[in-house]
Amino acid sequence: MPSPELLALVVLTFFIAGLIKGTVGLGLPIVVLVFLAVPLGITQAISLMLIPGIATNLFQALVGPDFRGLIRRLGTYLLACIFGIWIGVNLLSVVSQDTALAALGITLALYSAISLRSPQIRPPGRYERVLSPLAGGTGGIIFGITGTFIIPGILYIQALGLKKNELVQALGITFITLNITLLSAFLTKGFIPLDNIALSFACIIPTAIGLWIGQRLRHRVSEEVFRTVFFWTLLATGLYFIWAGT
Numbered sequence: 309m310p311s312p313e314l315l316a317l318v319v320l321t322f323f324i325a326g327l328i329k330g331t332v333g334l335g336l337p338i339v340v341l342v343f344l345a346v347p348l349g350i351t352q353a354i355s356l357m358l359i360p361g362i363a364t365n366l367f368q369a370l371v372g373p374d375f376r377g378l379i380r381r382l383g384t385y386l387l388a389c390i391f392g393i394w395i396g397v398n399l400l401s402v403v404s405q406d407t408a409l410a411a412l413g414i415t416l417a418l419y420s421a422i423s424l425r426s427p428q429i430r431p432p433g434r435y436e437r438v439l440s441p442l443a444g445g446t447g448g449i450i451f452g453i454t455g456t457f458i459i460p461g462i463l464y465i466q467a468l469g470l471k472k473n474e475l476v477q478a479l480g481i482t483f484i485t486l487n488i489t490l491l492s493a494f495l496t497k498g499f500i501p502l503d504n505i506a507l508s509f510a511c512i513i514p515t516a517i518g519l520w521i522g523q524r525l526r527h528r529v530s531e532e533v534f535r536t537v538f539f540w541t542l543l544a545t546g547l548y549f550i551w552a553g554t
Contacts (some may be wrong), residue, residue, distance in 0.1 A: 310507075317347065318507065322360060323514040329364075330522020331534060335462075335483075336361055336515065337455050338419075341412060342545050346552070350408045351400065354455035354490070355500040359508035360515045361487040369484045372477030382465075382478060384437070388444030389451075389461070389482070390489045396452015397493040403453070406553040412454040413549025419458040420543035424536070429467040439464070451486055452493065 310318070325339035337357050344353035372378075379386075400408060432439045447461025465478055494500045500508075 314347065315507075318344065318356065318511065319514045322511040323518040325360075326364075326515040326518025326520075327522040327525075328518075328538065330519040331525050335458075336364060337457070338416070338542065341455050342416070342542065345409060345412060345549065349405050350412060350455065351405070351494075351499050352504065355494055355504050356508050356511060357455065358487050358491045358494070359505070360511045361483060362491070363512050364515060364519065365480045365483040365487070368476060368480030370480075372480070373471075373473050375477065375481070378474065378478050378481055382440070382481065385440040385444035385464075386482065386485050388441035389448040389485060392445040392448020392450075393452040393486065393489045394448075394493055396449040397490070397497060397499075398452075399449070400453050401497055401499075408453055408553070409549050410553030411450075412456065413546045413551075413553060415450060415454050415456050415459055416542055416546030416549065418546075419456070420539045420546060422459075422463070423539045424543070429463055431467050431469050432464075436468070448486075448489075452490065455490075457482075457486055 321343040325336045328339055340357040341353055443460045443464035447457050451457040
């Protein structure tokens with residue numbers, strides 16, 4: 309069992325993750341990995357976020373305007389994600405934790421730089437059938453190693469030109485697929501101790517509390533200022549992970 313200090317850090321981390329997601333809509337995995345990748349190791353940090361990730365995205369995936377239509381459109385993308393995750397997890401089992409930490413740092417730094425610049429990503433257009441499995445497979449490999457799916461996975465979905473409600477549901481479907489697949493892969497590889505599963509379920513509570521508070525803070529704080537501070541902090545953290553892992 310983790311020490312009381314480490315348990316307190318885990319609870320605080322998931323509360324903050326829920327708070328930030330509720331305030332600016334940012335994903336749970338990034339915040340969890342920023343706080344826990346170093347003290348727990350990247351594999352254990354990823355394993356803790358899987359159950360809360362499934363819980364917080366289940367409703368988002370099932371409730372929306374066009375579940376079947378999105379499944380049809382994203383079918384090859386999601387299948388490639390699943391295949392890529394298994395490749396990534398197999399790579400994670402042979403690479404060192406320092407290498408995985410450096411890879412996480414590169415992903416966070418790139419994501420922060422892109423988000424701070426806010427570039428307009430061009431839609432795939434007639435190349436969507438080719439680019440969907442390519443983006444899904446590449447994103448799945450990165451997710452299997454680092455626990456983050458932003459580049460190129462989420463950036464690609466955002467470029468598809470979906471309407472707001474469709475985009476929210478598409479992201480929910482994607483994250484449910486990612487988390488269930490990664491949970492299965494981690495269990496198969498023996499990466500998740502039994503006490504980690506219980507702790508991961510328990511982390512749903514502070515996440516839900518933080519999410520509830522964050523949703524109420526959303527209209528009281530400047531989202532633009534909050535996002536800017538967050539992404540600069542994330543960029544610095546990514547650079548630190550690169551330095552620590554090399």
